[in-house]
Amino acid sequence: MVNTNGPVKAACFGNRKRGTTDKVTLSDRFPIGSNTKSMTATLAAVMVETGQIDWDTTLGDVWPKATDDNLHPILRTVTLDQLLSHQSGLPGNISDLSGQAWAGFFDEKQSPPLERRRMLNLVLSQEPSQPQGQFAYSNLGYAIASAMLETRAGVSFESLMKQHVFVPLEMGSADFRSMKSAKQRQPPLLWGHQAANGDPVDPRTAGSENPTVYAAAGTVHLSTEDYAKYARWHLAGKPSPVLRTQNAFDHLHKPQVDYSLPGAKYGCGWIIMDTGLGPALNHTGSNTNAYALIWVLPESDFAAVVCANSGQSQAYSACDAMMSHLMMELATTQTKPKVVTPERLVGRYQLAPNFIFDVNLRDGHLMVGITNQPTQEVFADSPTKWSYRGVDAQLEFHLRAEGPAYALTLHQNGAAQQAKRVRE
Secondary structure, eight states: OEETTEEOOOOOOSBSSTTSOOBOOTTSEEEOGGGHHHHHHHHHHHHHHTTSOOTTOBHHHHSTTOOTTTSOTTGGGOBHHHHHTTOSOOOSOGGGTOHHHHHHGGGOOSOHHHHHHHHHHHHTTSOOSSOTTSOOOOHHHHHHHHHHHHHHHTSOHHHHHIIIIITTTTOTTOEEOOHHHHHTOOSSOOOEEOTTTOOEEOTTSTTSSOOGGGHHHHOEEEEHHHHHHHHHHHHHTOOTTTOSOHHHHHHTTOOOEEOSSTTOEEOSSOEEEEETTEEEEEEEEEOSSOEEEEEEEGGGTEEEEEEESOOSHHHHHHHHHHHHHHHHHIIIIISOOOOOOGGGGOEEEEEETTEEEEEEEETTEEEEEETTEEEEEEEESSSSEEEESSSOEEEEEEOOSSSSOOEEEEEETTEEEEEEEEOO
């Protein structure tokens, strides 16, 4: 568990392999499965900033010479953002197209970029199974996104991730698992355990992890301490040291499409929802032999990661229970709700280059001025939600555990537009 100042607590329990007394340690490298996806999106943001690609870059833009036989006309217009938010219309997995082809990727006979190139030749000629613009979870989509990134950069996806995400965040243990690296590992080893029966799975064997073609969708292994560094960076809300601009950072947390849970949205590798502790980012990951869970709660200055070296259902329950325990502890003892006074809402918030909310207190009244519009008083619906009189609009202020509001959201005409606090 971390806050913006650093680690708060860390603990580990259990054994590296069922039937032994070899204890798990904080330095053991856990597979985090699909929680890799937000890291892939983070790398995409790095490349957007450098101009190598854009969120609306399409498959046709990256591979303009591909014929219709190699790139289905419907897929030609799929964007990077759609791939990262599961709106591409692609099936969930390579195995949905060909079980035999999927099995062949576990051989890892070529380098990861060449394996992904082989994957593209197999899947991009196929008509998508879902309409674009609707949520349909797709590991395949992330694999294709990684191929877009490495094609534009001329460098392997794995090298790009290490250089631009792992190194800046000092995540020294983080790496992508491959059969080549797995065979070189020496004891002590953290073993996974099968979802079906809990039998131990040797991490050096084929099938203990997804093949390298799925690196972007979920083959990162790292220590929980390094994973917590990643969680803390997202919690802090600032682009450095991975990104340069707030716009690129904020895009990673932007809700883009309705998720399968009521009230939840999906962004770039994150499930986004409201909780009793404020807006939350979360995700779960599994390679069927292990389980990982991450939650980030900016307004409560709380983030935590929980990992288990088992894919069994009781491992899922145990991780959820541990996360719930940490959140309950946060709610009741560590971070009791701070008093939200109007003074914490005062500031300037930029919605667009020429559209700024100027929030001030005047004789105890909260006044809001908008660029080229008269100043008006707003009235409290709650400590963080204030409405106009005579205008159907509400301002929702976003706060962390302490300090001034860092953003506000204008709710009007069924739309929600967020304005970030700007420096005085």
